[in-house]
Amino acid sequence: MSAVPGQSTLMDVTMQGQRLARRRARVIRERLIELVLFLAALVSVFTTVGIVYVLVKESVVFFGEVPIVKFLTDTQWTPLFDDAHFGIMVLLSGTLTSSAVALVIAIPLGTIIAIYLSEFAPFRLREVAKPFLEMLGGVPTIVYGYFALLFVTPLLQRIYPELPGFNLLAAGIVMGIMIIPYVSSISEDAMRAVPMALREGSYAMGATRFQTATRVVVPAAFSGIASAYILGISRAVGETMILAVAAGMQPNLTFNPLEPAATITAYIVQVALGDLPHGSIGYQTIFAAGLTLMLFTLVCNIGGHMLRKSFREAY
Amino acid sequence: MKPTKDLIKRRKRWDAIFAVCGLFALMIGVLTFAALFVDMALDGFGRVSWDFFTTFPSRRAGEAGILSAWVGSTLVMLTTAFFAVPLGVAAGVYLEEYAAKNWITDVIEINITNLAGVPSIVYGLLALGLFVYQFGLGQSILAAGLTLALLILPVVIVATREAIRSIPQVIREGSYAVGATQWQTVRYHILPYSLAGILTGVIIGMARAIGETAPIITIGALTFIAFLPPAPLQAEPPFVSFEWLFSPFTVMPIQMFNWTSRPEAAFQSNAAAAGFVLVIMTLAMNGLAIWLRYRLRRNIKW
Numbered sequence: 001m002s003a004v005p006g007q008s009t010l011m012d013v014t015m016q017g018q019r020l021a022r023r024r025a026r027v028i029r030e031r032l033i034e035l036v037l038f039l040a041a042l043v044s045v046f047t048t049v050g051i052v053y054v055l056v057k058e059s060v061v062f063f064g065e066v067p068i069v070k071f072l073t074d075t076q077w078t079p080l081f082d083d084a085h086f087g088i089m090v091l092l093s094g095t096l097t098s099s100a101v102a103l104v105i106a107i108p109l110g111t112i113i114a115i116y117l118s119e120f121a122p123f124r125l126r127e128v129a130k131p132f133l134e135m136l137g138g139v140p141t142i143v144y145g146y147f148a149l150l151f152v153t154p155l156l157q158r159i160y161p162e163l164p165g166f167n168l169l170a171a172g173i174v175m176g177i178m179i180i181p182y183v184s185s186i187s188e189d190a191m192r193a194v195p196m197a198l199r200e201g202s203y204a205m206g207a208t209r210f211q212t213a214t215r216v217v218v219p220a221a222f223s224g225i226a227s228a229y230i231l232g233i234s235r236a237v238g239e240t241m242i243l244a245v246a247a248g249m250q251p252n253l254t255f256n257p258l259e260p261a262a263t264i265t266a267y268i269v270q271v272a273l274g275d276l277p278h279g280s281i282g283y284q285t286i287f288a289a290g291l292t293l294m295l296f297t298l299v300c301n302i303g304g305h306m307l308r309k310s311f312r313e314a315y
Numbered sequence: 316m317k318p319t320k321d322l323i324k325r326r327k328r329w330d331a332i333f334a335v336c337g338l339f340a341l342m343i344g345v346l347t348f349a350a351l352f353v354d355m356a357l358d359g360f361g362r363v364s365w366d367f368f369t370t371f372p373s374r375r376a377g378e379a380g381i382l383s384a385w386v387g388s389t390l391v392m393l394t395t396a397f398f399a400v401p402l403g404v405a406a407g408v409y410l411e412e413y414a415a416k417n418w419i420t421d422v423i424e425i426n427i428t429n430l431a432g433v434p435s436i437v438y439g440l441l442a443l444g445l446f447v448y449q450f451g452l453g454q455s456i457l458a459a460g461l462t463l464a465l466l467i468l469p470v471v472i473v474a475t476r477e478a479i480r481s482i483p484q485v486i487r488e489g490s491y492a493v494g495a496t497q498w499q500t501v502r503y504h505i506l507p508y509s510l511a512g513i514l515t516g517v518i519i520g521m522a523r524a525i526g527e528t529a530p531i532i533t534i535g536a537l538t539f540i541a542f543l544p545p546a547p548l549q550a551e552p553p554f555v556s557f558e559w560l561f562s563p564f565t566v567m568p569i570q571m572f573n574w575t576s577r578p579e580a581a582f583q584s585n586a587a588a589a590g591f592v593l594v595i596m597t598l599a600m601n602g603l604a605i606w607l608r609y610r611l612r613r614n615i616k617w
């Protein structure tokens with residue numbers, strides 16, 4: 001912008017230079033900020049890499065000493081004894097049994113609550129119930145553990161006096177109630193995402209609310225409901241404190257919920273509470289157990305992803 | 316005519332039956348929570364007193380308190396927030412405002428979804444292998460704070476993204492039209508408008524972190540601590556000390572776990588009292604988040 005067109009004075013040149021320099025500084029600053037934000041986003045990738053690295057590194061040492069066939073087929077779990085056995089089946093049976101009890105409670109109740117809140121409940125009730133369920137999911141699990149050990153177990157013992165003080169049943173029931181909010185809130189979101197036109201079509205054909213809910217809305221929302229179930233399963237499998245407190249920490253190869261048994265997670269807690277030297281075989285077992293847990297939830301997640309893909313309905 | 320009427324009546328009856336079932340299922344949740352809360356209040360309320368908050372744990376149940384536990388929890392929460400909030404918000408802003416649609420973004424997004432489903436105890440193993448031994452942080456407040464920060468990072472990121480996504484495109488266009496750069500748009504428009512939504516997510520994440528027990532036990536936090544970490548403020552220069560970051564510690568849920576696993580009834584009422592305090596704290600935090608979100612939904616008029 002010189003005074004005479006086509007000619008630039010010395011002052012103009014320096015001003016333009018300054019402006020260019022300012023713009024360059026601005027561009028560099030913008031790029032730098034973007035880089036910093038990108039690095040922050042990368043932390044999640046580093047976390048995953050870190051988890052896999054730690055679990056695999058220690059497990060490789062572990063499987064160098066314990067053959068993998070023994071790990072999968074041995075029927076005893078006594079890693080800290082002189083006569084050490086490393087049969088993960090023993091811990092897996094506890095995990096599967098307690099998860100099964102929890103899911104028998106959480107999936108039907110969670111689904112019923114979701115259908116009720118999405119299709120039946122009056123607006124007011126839903127506005128109160130949703131935050132309440134959220135709070136129920138926010139109670140610390142150690143508190144649920146206390147509740148399972150000192151409230152639910154004595155209650156069950158009145159019905160069935162032979163029930164031992166530590167058992168998978170009470171832990172599983174409380175775990176199931178803890179999981180209800182996760183199942184119900186995601187299922188409900190999925191059902192509410194079903195377009196109104198589908199329901200209106202169903203009502204126009206003369207269907208009742210219940211028929212519309214079970215034959216139109218639920219099938220249409222199935223992919224979302226499936227992911228709610230998958231989340232419930234991985235919650236149950238990974239739950240730690242309720243089982244560590246209420247199910248006892250005795251390794252026990254059983255599928256009977258009335259017995260005490262240790263789960264994979266409870267075993268990790270038990271070892272961590274003791275004073276195991278870094279690098280000992282006992283220290284490495286918890287990483288092998290953790291790797292098993294991680295693979296189990298990974299299989300669940302992949303299965304859920306495939307289920308979602310094949311049932312996905314696009315509107 | 317008669318059979319049709321009967322049919323309709325029968326179908327309608329199913330509606331009524333299911334409505335009752337739904338209410339009943341909901342009541343199971345409500346009743347369980349009521350039983351849990353009342354049971355703990357009855358057992359523990361007698362132990363909640365000023366002394367309970369100002370004394371250390373003890374071998375004698377009647378004299379034991381939660382001083383080291385609540386101080387430890389507070390310090391760990393501070394550390395967690397210090398790492399999780401800037402990292403989570405920055406990651407959320409990047410994914411919503413900057414990220415190109417390419418495979419790197421896809422990888423990051425898949426990672427965040429997966430991390431939200433990883434059991435918390437696995438984070439404990441990560442921390443044990445990496446923070447405690449590899450980085451040599453030991454069983455310190457810093458190691459615990461970092462672990463919980465990684466644990467709640469997905470919660471903060473998802474909340475940030477949702478809050479940012481609800482800001483209409485017009486706001487960004489207006490900002491660019493008057494010559495703002497991308498960062499200026501984020502700094503002066505996107506962040507202020509999404510602040511309440513982000514705050515909701517942060518509070519929910521912190522409420523989850525304060526109740527987490529398993530990962531902290533896994534890194535080997537001690538259950539019996541009868542001293543406080545060094546004070547962050549000191550009388551002599553340089554006045555501020557970060558020694559507390561490397562101090563051994565205990566937290567509320569671990570203290571409660573320790574008391575719950577003892578057979579004596581007296582310790583169990585201590586556990587009930589600690590649990591009562593813990594539940595009140597998490598309920599207050601969740602309640603605050605829900606209230607914030609409610610106000611937010613009501614007040615926004617774009």
